[in-house]
Amino acid sequence: MRWHANSENLDGKLRHPRDGKAWKTFDQQFPEFSSEPRNVRLGLATDGFNPYGSMSMSYSVWPVLLFPYNLPPWMSMKQTSTILSMIIPGKQMPGNDIDIYLQPLIKELKELWSDGVPTFDASLKETFTMRAILLWTISDYPGLGNLSGWNVHTGLACPSCNYDAKYLRLRHGKKNCYMGHRRFLPENHVFRKDKQQFDGLIETRDSPITPSGSVILQQIQNVDVTLGKKIDAVGKRRREDVILQWRKRSIFFSYLIGNIFSCVTIWM
Incomplete structure (x- = not known):
């Protein structure tokens, strides 16, 4: 778990997240956390798939995986290093409601950041307080919309361009x-x-200028969306009357605001 701190990067090439800007920015902002190399740095990945392998059957299961980036690149992405934190069952994709399922995970991540847990280091034969931080999420584009709350199905689909995106609706191609x-x-x-x-x-x-964390927080300040599928009297899901660009206040913002406000920029 100390590889990222003890192994040198001799040629300056990007081979591991520790060589990237987000990792180095985090180290500068939180030197107390970074001073203990055994503190865990995590990435979260999620996506849906059909477990039955049948295109005629509509079913979507969403595993939520955590990857520890303290390990070298030839170990961190292996199946033996992957943490399966939860499986969100089908039949349909969770969409906006993925926040409901993520609540226990976010609660534990908050505790690991603020308090930590006593952990025994077998290599040094000592006990230390291990803390953890979630640095980023990994997903496809629809998954990005589910996790962040940004509506990726409109003309302003790019979250980095934000409201400064310029698009043209094709008359015949729709x-x-x-x-x-x-x-x-x-x-x-x-x-x-x-x-x-x-x-x-x-x-x-x-x-376009990528919005900072403080700008994003201002945009979602008045966003008030009730999670849960809206069902009409016939038993069908109702469509939204008004299309919102921010479809919800993502649960990740509660994690970031409550503990490490400055990392909102890194996450986005």
């Missing part, structure tokens, strides 16, 4: 098309002035 991708190019790039091969306009905008 799909959202993002023609503003040239704004990510360098300011003097030749494609920015190329009207003929794109949308007939010169692109002068800067790339």
Whole structure:
């Protein structure tokens, strides 16, 4: 569990999360936690699958997995190192209601961050207080919407662009098309002035600024959504009357705000 601190990165290449910006930023903000290399750093992954392998049967099971990143890369992602924290049963995907199932896990993560648990280190023959932190989540794009609460089914689907995303609804294709991708190019790039091969306009905008944690907290401050499937008198799920960009105040925000406010930016 001390590999990430004792093993040197000699060539500066990114081979492990400890070489990345998020890990190093966390170390700078929380030196007390980082001073104990045996404290556990976790990543959470979840996705749904059909356990029966039959496309004709609609059933979705969602395992929630935790990965300890203290271990070297050839061990951290192995099945023997993976922690199966829970299995969310079907028949349908949990959607927004995944927060209900995550409540016991978030409660334990809060305790592991604030109080820790006495743990025996067999290699050093001593007992220490082990703490843990959830650094990030891993999911596909629909799963990102379920975990974060950001609506990924609208024209503003990109959570990094946030409300600054520019999209065009195709009249016949009925799909959202993002023609503003040239704004990510360098300011003097030749494609920015190329009207003929794109949308007939010169692109002068800067790339969108990824919102900070404090900005996101302001956006969700007044979000009040009651979790649970809404069933009408016929027994069918009702559609939302108003499409919200923030579909809920994610349970992960309660974990971050209560303990490590500064890490909201890292998580998003």
